[in-house]
Amino acid sequence: MPTRRRLLQTGLATIAMPSVLRAQSLSGQITLMSYSGIFQDNYTKAVVEPFLAANPGVKVNYAPGGTSAQMVGSVRAQKADPQIDVVIMDVTTSSIGNIEGLFEKLTPAEFPVLEELAPEARAAGGEFGPAVTFDHLVLVYDTQNLKPPITKLADLWRPDLKGQLALSAPPNIQGLALTAMVEKMEGGDHRKSIDAAMRKLKELAPSVNTFEPNPDGYSLILNGVVKVATGWNARSQLYGDQSNGRIGTLLPPEGSVFQINTINLTAGSKNRAAAAAFVKHALSQSAQKAFTERMFYAPTNARAQIDPKAVARTAAAPESRANMIPVDWNDILKVRDQWNNRWRREVISAAR
Structure with a gap:
């Protein structure tokens, strides 16, 4: 007869299994386009590399996109054959992409992390990609x-x-x-x-x-x-x-x-599953905490537990x-x- 401990271990393993299987089932590569230079260096360390560690079957290509206007131009030029899967850009420019049908609407049913975001972060992108940094x-x-x-x-x-x-x-x-x-x-x-x-x-x-x-x-x-x-x-x-x-x-x-940067899922992404998983990760408490403490962008995830010393240097500080x-x-x-x-x-x- 199984012991109570074995039943408990089996139950925990069963609960954990779906997330493990999801991570293992993600494969292929995605292209993330955003700012170059100091932003790219720090975002790669704080957000991209932990995502890769959790999803070893996925490769993320970081494409430096220049200005937000240049980025939306790149996505627009590829509308019939998208090569970019996720874009982080300024909200004034992502709004243009939303109007033109370049980006997908995101629902809380598929992206539960949206419920963790500050109201102004949700409002920034409307039904589309929300704020990822302030x-x-x-x-x-x-x-x-x-x-x-x-x-x-x-x-x-x-x-x-x-x-x-x-x-x-x-x-x-x-x-x-x-x-x-x-x-x-x-x-x-x-x-x-x-x-x-x-x-x-x-x-x-x-x-x-x-x-x-x-x-x-x-x-x-x-x-x-x-x-x-x-x-x-x-x-x-x-x-x-x-x-x-x-x-x-x-x-x-x-x-x-x-100033608000939104994270956007490109309409017609060729590896939508991995791209959606990256968006969820980028908005998660852990990723938001890591990037805020590394580069002092204010978090958009209201539940992220940020070092107070880092918060004091961000747009989230009370005096700011x-x-x-x-x-x-x-x-x-x-x-x-x-x-x-x-x-x-x-x-x-x-x-x-």
């Missing part, structure tokens, strides 16, 4: 060569910074976020008008060294080209550590804007949330071309 716009500056340091957004207009600024102009999302921030600084509301922002940014234009930082504002500071740039908090935190504090990060007291300007990126998408044209006509042209 971040916010910051000003980054050269702590060694900028005296006194900047302490607020309005400091960009300091006379001593003429020629020392790198701003990412629209359609780059940094420029869109900066527009909303400057409008608020001037007492306006970007949902009603950006006239005040355009006037103020036109005044700033002669001080701007470049409106297209290449490869990015952090590198231009480290190379001594400029002293202040627009940037993202997560990257600036990491660059600050790597540069022994040379890169400083300022969350402007006038307010900042959340308190300074966020409400921005509906789906609304911004509708006026993006208009804002882009106004920047070209009224701001960038004033720098010449």
Whole structure:
């Protein structure tokens, strides 16, 4: 007669078996497209490699996709014969892909992890791919060569910074976020008008060294080209550590804007099972914890238990949330071309 212990062991083995079988049944390869450089390096270590360890039959090819606009262009070009399975990109661009039918809708029935996400993470992608990271716009500056340091957004207009600024102009999302921030600084509301922002940014234009930082504002500071740039908090935190504090990060007291990256399952994926499994993993508590603690993107899984010291350096920190300007990126998408044209006509042209 079986012992109680043996019955218990058999029962536990039976319960565990489906997950083991699912991992063993996944095979083949998938292509993940997202940002290159420092993001690729850290996302591979924190998220991709643990997925591969749990699914030894699957190979993940990481395809550096350039900007979000370039990524959606790649997916669009392959619509009839998709070569990319999962894409992580900015929400303003993934929304375009959703409209064009490039990405799949995700249901809680197939993706139970959706129920663990923060409400704003679910809302970001609607019925499609949800937010996988949160971040916010910051000003980054050269702590060694900028005296006194900047302490607020309005400091960009300091006379001593003429020629020392790198701003990412629209359609780059940094420029869109900066527009909303400057409008608020001037007492306006970007949902009603950006006239005040355009006037103020036109005044700033002669001080701007470049409106297209290449490869990015952090590198231009480290190379001594400029002293202040627009940037993202997560990257600036990491660059600050790597540069022994040379890169400083300022969350402007006038307010900042959340940036959202969504994770998207390509419609017509040739290895949908493995691609769906990766999406579930990327949104899981363990993956969210690992990436937040490694690169300081705020988690979108509300149940992830993050080291408080890491949270304090992310967009999820209470002081960061308190300074966020409400921005509906789906609304911004509708006026993006208009804002882009106004920047070209009224701001960038004033720098010449």
